[in-house]
Amino acid sequence: MAKLESGLLLVSAAAFVLAACGDTDDQSASVTEPAADVAMVEATPAPEAAAPAVTVPAAAEQARGHATEVFWGDTHLHTADSADAFALGDRLGPEDALRFARGEKVTSTTGTDAQLLRPLDFLVIADHAEGLGVTRELYEGNPVLMSDPTLARWNKMMHAGPEQSAKATLEIIRGHAMGTNPKILQDRKVMGPIMRNIWQSRGSVIEQYNEPGEFTAFVGYEYTSVPGGNNLHRVVIYRDGPEITNNILPFSSTISEDPEDLWAALEKYEEKTGGQVLAIPHNSNLSNGQMFALVDFEGNAIDADYATRRARWEPLVEISQIKGDSESHPFLSPNDEFASYGDTGWDLGNLTLSTLKTNDMLAGDYVREALKRGLKIEAETGANPFKLGVIGSTDSHTSLATADSNQFFGKNVRVEPGPKRASRVDRRNPDALRVAWQYLASGYAAVWATENTREALFDAMMRKEVYGTTGPRIKLRFFGGCDFDAEDALADDHAARGYAKGVPMGGDLASCGDDAPSFLVHAMMDPDGANLDRVQIVKGWTDADGATQEHIYDVAWSDNRALDEAGKLPSVGSTVDLTVPTWTNTIGAPQLATAWTDPDFDPAQKAFYYVRTIEIPTPRWPAYDAVRYGADIPADADLVNQERAYSSPIWFTPS
Numbered sequence: 040m041a042k043l044e045s046g047l048l049l050v051s052a053a054a055f056v057l058a059a060c061g062d063t064d065d066q067s068a069s070v071t072e073p074a075a076d077v078a079m080v081e082a083t084p085a086p087e088a089a090a091p092a093v094t095v096p097a098a099a100e101q102a103r104g105h106a107t108e109v110f111w112g113d114t115h116l117h118t119a120d121s122a123d124a125f126a127l128g129d130r131l132g133p134e135d136a137l138r139f140a141r142g143e144k145v146t147s148t149t150g151t152d153a154q155l156l157r158p159l160d161f162l163v164i165a166d167h168a169e170g171l172g173v174t175r176e177l178y179e180g181n182p183v184l185m186s187d188p189t190l191a192r193w194n195k196m197m198h199a200g201p202e203q204s205a206k207a208t209l210e211i212i213r214g215h216a217m218g219t220n221p222k223i224l225q226d227r228k229v230m231g232p233i234m235r236n237i238w239q240s241r242g243s244v245i246e247q248y249n250e251p252g253e254f255t256a257f258v259g260y261e262y263t264s265v266p267g268g269n270n271l272h273r274v275v276i277y278r279d280g281p282e283i284t285n286n287i288l289p290f291s292s293t294i295s296e297d298p299e300d301l302w303a304a305l306e307k308y309e310e311k312t313g314g315q316v317l318a319i320p321h322n323s324n325l326s327n328g329q330m331f332a333l334v335d336f337e338g339n340a341i342d343a344d345y346a347t348r349r350a351r352w353e354p355l356v357e358i359s360q361i362k363g364d365s366e367s368h369p370f371l372s373p374n375d376e377f378a379s380y381g382d383t384g385w386d387l388g389n390l391t392l393s394t395l396k397t398n399d400m401l402a403g404d405y406v407r408e409a410l411k412r413g414l415k416i417e418a419e420t421g422a423n424p425f426k427l428g429v430i431g432s433t434d435s436h437t438s439l440a441t442a443d444s445n446q447f448f449g450k451n452v453r454v455e456p457g458p459k460r461a462s463r464v465d466r467r468n469p470d471a472l473r474v475a476w477q478y479l480a481s482g483y484a485a486v487w488a489t490e491n492t493r494e495a496l497f498d499a500m501m502r503k504e505v506y507g508t509t510g511p512r513i514k515l516r517f518f519g520g521c522d523f524d525a526e527d528a529l530a531d532d533h534a535a536r537g538y539a540k541g542v543p544m545g546g547d548l549a550s551c552g553d554d555a556p557s558f559l560v561h562a563m564m565d566p567d568g569a570n571l572d573r574v575q576i577v578k579g580w581t582d583a584d585g586a587t588q589e590h591i592y593d594v595a596w597s598d599n600r601a602l603d604e605a606g607k608l609p610s611v612g613s614t615v616d617l618t619v620p621t622w623t624n625t626i627g628a629p630q631l632a633t634a635w636t637d638p639d640f641d642p643a644q645k646a647f648y649y650v651r652t653i654e655i656p657t658p659r660w661p662a663y664d665a666v667r668y669g670a671d672i673p674a675d676a677d678l679v680n681q682e683r684a685y686s687s688p689i690w691f692t693p694s
């Protein structure tokens with residue numbers, strides 16, 4: 040702790056303390072070893088010049104209504120109120136989740152003390168709407184539920200040790216699939232009041248922890264549509280507090296799996312209450328082409344009405360999380376040597392791995408392609424359904440919102456820290472296997488806002504002044520305008536200049552006549568993390584034939600490298616030492632800033648531009664497990680990666 044306060048660098052990007060590890064039950068059998076030695080692994084201190092402070096005249100900026108601060112959070116966290124999290128052993132509820140996110144020490148389900156060294160600024164507890172909190176009610180012996188003999192029997196089994204508990208879970212899942220579960224669970228008269236009570240008590244807890252100016256606790260949930268195993272999930276986030284959200288219940292995919300019905304429910308909410316709400320799709324990478332399909336849920340071609348409504352309710356997409364990264368794929372972007380990040384295993388099939396993926400599905404799975412498809416659909420219909428800003432989040436099912444490679448807490452309780460987790464099977468298909476080492480310790484949502492309140496953060500999400508990272512707290516600014524130069528980018532008041540002369544990430548470029556637009560990028564390393572390798576601008580556009588194209592420009596980089604003959608920037612190299620494991624910030628740069636003008640600009644073409652800034656190589660979480668636990672890591676596991684931040688795009692539309 041003292042080290043952090045004095046500004047020295049810890050190896051971890053968002054380390055949390057693991058101080059002890061208690062007894063574990065069978066459901067978390069992988070955790071068998073005290074985790075005390077996990078506590079703090081020090082890295083070589085960064086070079087003296089690391090992470091220079093950049094001062095922005097905050098008061099003046101704030102007075103103009105410009106976003107002065109970046110706030111960090113997780114918009115996608117599950118607790119014991121999610122049926123699957125509970126079934127996998129999670130026993131921490133919303134209150135524990137909020138305490139952890141705010142920086143308090145909590146004891147994980149497997150008995151490990153866990154604490155974020157750097158608290159988050161906001162949290163969305165996004166438990167599945169489907170059966171929200173009911174499994175926990177069953178476990179806690181809700182008297183109404185106990186009146187049914189089967190439910191009473193399951194309650195007893197849940198308390199009769201791990202084996203019986205697992206058996207009860209299996210019976211529930213099978214019964215659900217076969218439609219043989221007790222009728223009482225489908226009885227609206229019985230379940231309605233129970234659900235309302237669960238939803239409203241959550242609201243009270245969330246309200247209690249929401250502290251305007253200090254910490255934002257959003258009301259939200261997950262709409263878990265998964266037709267045929269294809270992931271169409273959305274996280275729903277309210278701008279409003281429980282005094283308004285208590286008047287409704289979450290919209291569940293058991294009512295409809297068609298996202299258009301979710302949008303209708305959101306619209307009704309706003310009409311009825313005067314509140315505001317948005318939805319964020321996630322794991323497009325597991326949709327087998329369905330998330331960004333060219334057709335709607337019924338199979339009809341997307342029209343202007345659909346496109347307009349989709350853009351209205353879904354301004355953002357979750358680009359990175361534990362179940363993989365959804366930015367891009369090598370099949371779609373063969374010239375992008377960084378396209379495969381977080382794809383391994385996840386690109387084998389849909390969420391349930393019930394259907395394997397074919398190459399023709401990939402374009403509907405990845406965000407860069409969706410942005411391109413959006414331009415094409417806009418050219419055809421007049422409206423862009425995929426005008427998407429981006430955020431990252433965890434989708435953790437442990438109640439612990441952390442995306443740290445050095446202290447990865449796992450996708451769910453079964454893969455909380457321990458020696459055997461990296462080789463556990465996540466999903467199985469006769470022809471494919473997803474293995475736990477493929478989980479990413481990812482990601483976080485970064486929001487540029489004027490203050491830390493529900494209203495300010497929500498409004499920033501609506502205007503897409505947000506970005507996503509795979510965990511590191513890289514500070515990223517991106518503006519587009521007509522006359523940015525290098526001096527603007529390097530200036531202390533680069534943000535003020537950005538707002539004065541252009542639009543921030545998420546915005547629309549004004550026309551510069553026939554001149555090419557220029558962009559200001561300013562990226563700073565995570566002060567507790569790794570140096571930056573490079574800053575890239577990814578451009579997508581529609582050409583004269585209406586076809587979509589992409590190009591990736593390296594616009595700023597470290598270590599005085601020169602572009603090769605093909606115009607490619609050579610690799611930054613690696614300082615990773617897997618025996619510790621660690622890396623040193625002796626390569627890369629703590630800060631990269633530049634102004635860039637599009638050399639291939641055509642004022643007649645629709646285009647989007649977004650920033651991808653990439654860290655120098657660092658160890659992945661299985662590399663830490665290998666040393667800490669002497670864990671058997673599968674031979675094909677990736678042990679090193681280059682984490683990154685993705686900005687929301689800036690769009691250009693010919694006038």
Ligand SMILES: [Zn+2]
Nearest residue numbers: 261263272321
């Ligand atoms: Zn989901």
Ligand SMILES: [Zn+2]
Nearest residue numbers: 115117261434
């Ligand atoms: Zn989720």
